[in-house]
Amino acid sequence: MKKIILLSLILGTILTAQAQFPAGGFGGGAKKSTVTGRITATILDSLTKKPIDYATVSLVNAKDSKSVNGGVTDEKGKLSLQNISPDSYKLMIGFMGYKTKSVAVTTTPAKPDVNLGTIYISSTANALADVQVQGTKAVIENKIDRMVYNAEADGTNAGGDATDVMRKVPMLSVDMNGNVQLRGGAVRVLINGKPSGTMASSVADALKMIPAEQIKSVEVITSPSAKYDAEGSGGIINIITKKSNAQGVSGTVNTSAGTRQNNGSFNLTAKTGRLSLNTAVGTNLSYAQNSRVVIVSNTQLNSGGFNNVTQDGFSKWSRNGLNGSLGVDYDFNAYNNISSNVKFNRFSNGGPGQSEFITNGVISQNINDMDMTFNNMDWNVDYKKTTKTEGEEFSISAQLSTGRTPQSFSNTFIAQGATTGNTLVASNTGKNNEYTAQTDYTYPFNKKTTLEVGAKGIFRNIKSQFDNSAQDFNYNQNVGSAYGVISFDLTKKMKLKGGLRAEYTQIDFNTQTSGIQKNDYFNLFPSVILSQALKGNATLKLSYNRRVQRPTQSYLNPFLNSSNPVSLSQGNPFLSPELSDNYELGYSTFIKGSVINASVFYRRTGGVIESSLTTLGNIPLTTYINVGTAQTYGFNIFGSYNPKPKWTLMSNFGLNTYGVTNNITGVSTGTYMNYNIFARSAYGFGKGFNFELFGVVNSPRRTYQGKTDALFFYGASFKKEVLNKKGSFGVNVLNPFNRDLHIQTVNNSVTATGSVFQSQNIYYPLRSFGVNFSYSFGKLKFTEKKKIKNDDIKQEQQQGGGGMGGVQN
Template sequence: MKAIYILFLFTFFTVCVQAQVNPAAKGKISGKVTDAATKQPVDYATVSVYKQGSTSPFNGISTDPKGRFTVDNIPDGEYKVTADFLGYQRSIIEHVIVKNGASTVIGEILLAPVPHQLKGVTIVAKTPTVENRIDKMVYNPQNDLSAQGGVAIDILKKVPQITVDIDGNVELQGNSNIRFLINGKPSSIFGASLADALQSIPASQIKSIEVITSPGAKYDAAGTGGIVNIILKDSRVEGVNGSVNLSAGTRRENGSFNLNVRKGNFGVNAFFSGNAQLNSNSPNTRNRTSTDSAHNTTTLFQQGSSNFTRNGYESGLNLTWNISKHDDLTGSIGFNHFGNHGNGITNQDQRQVNALGEEISDFKSIRNSSSKFNGTSTDVSLNYKKTFEKEGQELNVLYTESFGRNTFSSFQQQDYLNADIPSSGISNNNPGKDRETNISVDYTHPVSKSFTIETGAKLDFNNINNNIITDTLQDGVFVPNANQTYGFSYHRKIYAYYLSATTSVFNNFLDIKAGLRDEYTTTKADFEGTNIPNYNILAPSLVLSHKLGNSQSIKISYTRRVQRPDYGDLNPFLNISDPHNINTGNPNLKPELGNNFELGYNKSFDKGANINIAAFYRHNTNDIQQFTTFYDSLVVNGVTYSQVSLSQRYNLGSQTREGINLYGSVPITDKLSVRSNMFFSARTSNNPGSKSVTGFSYRINMNVQYNFGHDLSAEFFGNYRSSQKDIQGTDPKFVFYNIAMRKMILNKKFSFGLTASNPFANFVGQRSTTFGSNFNQVNIRQVPIRSFGISLSYKFGKLDFKKDDRDNRDNKDDDTNNSPDTPPLEKPKDNAGSNGGGKSK
């Protein structure tokens, strides 16, 4: 059945794009753009290619730091080429001929400065929604209507190869062990609560999301699933500009303000954003049946509802100083906060019968509970970059420091209704601190035009400290419980070094990127019974890529990754907000190791269609998974709890996952475009002493966008995620869809939009099961997801460009949002007024 699914989908994609295939050879148009007055190259000028006589370009590119450009994938024909840049008059070259798939060299295009200073300029440039590169896939949400007014999670739902469940848990190619970065750098806020952090970053702050399934040796080896790097907006243009974004809705409100100031070689970027998820009520039931050693059967039925709110804000300040032609210094500081609060009432009925079905007991009770979480993070970074006269040669030194503080507290009290049993209850408070320090040095040396060596070293120190303070209910009063009050500290140091090389062989027939990273880890934890030995990990990586003409490519890759347990996995704090369902961490967890193989194919078509196929195989050992054990009675530091399901993380054997991801984008007409992403995979878990468990899952989504003209557009997005069998039950399926519209006015400086999510159903039902040798449990939640909202955005600013400073900016082409741990990004052409942002969580 799985093979039939994959064959059908592959055929479907092929049929959808077949009409756009042109087997004829494609040519190239290349040249150089130069300032007519100073004879200096014009970097990031916009070069557009028109079919002769047409008024709309069909292809284009930005010039590199040397003013050069090459536009490929050009069919034979006659064309018009234009070159534009702010502060210059447009240059037009007519009747450019491309024949027999050859390369046509225009030569030098001179741009003449405009005679007067510009008073104000708005830049409008369209970036492809999905870009495929040799080592990553990049999702650009600039034209994502349905995510307007939303948060990072709303954008991640649309990113190829990523799946998101209804609670905001993220998987990359079916693996939840992902290394999340902000602007190429780690943040302690992710270790506190990933789901909360991702629901506190406004979508308006995000420029792009990079998905790296096979990271090279230059990247940290952490994350068996790969790396997701969230790039926030900033501005590189002269002058003062910024934006204001506001949204309000029935479930969420947020707003952000961005300000960018740049004069000569110095720039400042500041931003502030805040958001709140309004109170929502979720009905839920849990039905558990268990059997004890005397063959008595106990049924615990819990029914209730819970209220939940979430809030957060982010702020940041970034400073850039281009000291000289070859020396850049970038510094940033950010402060971020998020929190959530929940409370609920649950009616409970615990009934026990013997083997003959005779009732032994029937206790009815009511439980009041609440929980609260608050987390803050202060992130500081300083980056020095030095380039050399030799193109591509550079040195990067990066220092980052992240300070996190978080507090989790919970309370619950059970009152029995039909038995002479005293009320019981517990109150917990768990404050913690997290500090992570990174120092890295990276050097890139191009030996020749086709051979480059990269090397570097990194220190990563992480310190976690927290305290667990517990009070228990005795005779109607909460008193300190010394047996459940303790501290926990965890100190980890990682020493890393890497060496990698990139080259082309056989006359550029094959591109090769190979590397080896060595990471030595030392760990100390002061919790009783904890002993984690030091270990060394070698992480090789290899990418082989071949271009099949100018419009398609194929690649194969291998990488070895490690998943070190994080704060939540390790913390031994016992969450007893529900005494029948207790959760805790495991300080003795070992790192999980993963070997990842991937085969990818990408093809672009003349009329703008694109298809990407990625098949993968992953094998993990010391697999970290949550496992639930049922106890008739459980003694926790001197207190006995009855009928308890204890959930804890363990290293459980190994896991294998194989699958395929299909992505396609087709412009049906000039106004209508369709994108779809389909993901299919099978996961097999092998646990010692148990049967292997295989579960098949899939995810299908579709995005349809229509442009009505007059700056009015609409979008529909639908997503279906199937249920999946795991080692102890099944995860729930998830259906989500939304509709959005956007209107832009005032020369596109102001826009307003309307969104509706799941408008025809107030709740989405979530049914999951959990079972073990002596129990079986069914959970049903009704999650409120229907929402309606409105969003407003205003862009402002005056841009000043001085051509006589261009030679001092010749080498500032790399996006300094990226740390030395990430390869340089291709420079996008942001809207002048929409840039903003900086470091967030």
């Protein structure tokens, strides 16, 4: 009955939206040509007549100077901007060491394609006859509503995985287990605009499955409009993988081998006429290396019991991942399109370990083994209809996501002097099924005013079976939502985009001890973005939005994970969602190929979810609670600069406060400062040779009960283009001077039953050396299709796998 009510709500919203536009919907209203074309040109040096490769080009509207498209020139100085609507524009061409040049261009429905021919730009110096102009492709794009990190242009990513890529994305911070935060807040991670069932189990493990060579770009959206699901107090991260929709056959092959892991990926697209097929497969195989863990815990109960334990040992885990996808896209005609995609992931990690325990002065040994597997399949079907009215669009999407996460572990305890011991075995099989239906409609009243409406239903079921017993945990979560967004111009240079999203959530679950529990709630999520175009291609933006964080399976599952017998963990099905209000003021500008993006923000979050250290008997137990209310202030500044045509410097600095006040006790943590720094230097030697260096620093991280040490990563790569620039060969290195990262986490908790202290020292093997090769064939032409986006549940922020302190190689 509940699902019927939700579906009725969604259907009613769709019919209401369509009823509002009887004349304009699907062809009504002012008719405008939907014909789009392209602008092409060749950029040359005015003196040497040599091509300017990687010159930055921005296409701005001639009336309001708003940027509508852009790109960089290739090695022959050629530029091609696709999908350009008929209008009057200015083409702004910039490159370090050259004067910025503006070229007027007009496209019409009768002549949508314009070839500007050869455009010469002149140097700011008097004589450059002997200078060989070469540069490096832009890694960062600064768009009005997001920042885009072009991972495929960063050679230091070769041989890594998605976790390595995320560490270099501006504004993001990643801990040693791969958990991601955006400006100190939790995020929702999408892949090609869609959720993934593997992400629902553990973001950290899911990111390790994706070879870096499969990633085209990463989009960071700090101020999502009401059209997006309200999930993610910090914002949304969208990982775009390498795909194409090209006429004929095209593809890429990537492979890498190293001392830490081996990656491989293959992408293939074939298109003929209206039909397009694409497929991809990737694998990630890491070597098992010893990760040392030293844990000291002291538990003192009010009843008089105590337990003092020191654990010193290692885990030797391997990690193997496989992912693939198959997609089909068909255009019935110029206005109707249907597409479908199936994606699967399989990821497993684990292995043996051994530890020595000193428990209240008594020495013993534990031999343990762990196996964690993640299997997931996502299948989506999307239909899109456009009309002769430019910008009008209607879409219906459906998605099925199924996931299985079997886990098992064993511990054999051997007393001092003995040769055999008792073995304890435990297992847990999690099942996650998710069904989604979504519809969206966009109607432009005119060039200045656009309305967007839509509705969505998500039906989730999480089941968990402990130790091969009967069903122990069954969790149902149904979310029905509807939104409306309107965009319009206040003045020629000032634009406003405002909206409201309504979400109704139904939850019921049962556990062995609590029986059936219910938790239904309704929320409204307003959003508004005000942008002002300034002189010199600069933009000022002020935004507000309200967001939510729902806990996922790893937060909720009450399964007691005793893979480490002196450090237990368990989910909490009674968690409430986080709610946050976000305010941001941002400034961005483009100056002769250089980019500056700066922002200040304030976020107030109620019901903050964090890990909590308590006790089970006299053994430390980590679970999750709503600790209280947090107020966060911060700023972020990113810059990219070319001191010479061959040389690109890039840096990002982010700083935010941390402080939580418990709503019941009134106890506050005080205010602490968190920061993250990223720096990159890339140099093009010419003839296809490129060298890059990078470094990442994450400050110590505070939590309600403790602190984690700072992290520092650094690396380098050298790449040479081969095979007529269709291929490349490179070498890379990560942390060459230190095998391990030594990270200490300290937690201290006082509860009603006693107190507990825990210090965890992890020595994580990170140093690696590797070689890589990539090859592209065919002619790539990328297009984007509308996909379902489920971004409404909180991802695991402390989940890095089980075992000894969650350490993984």
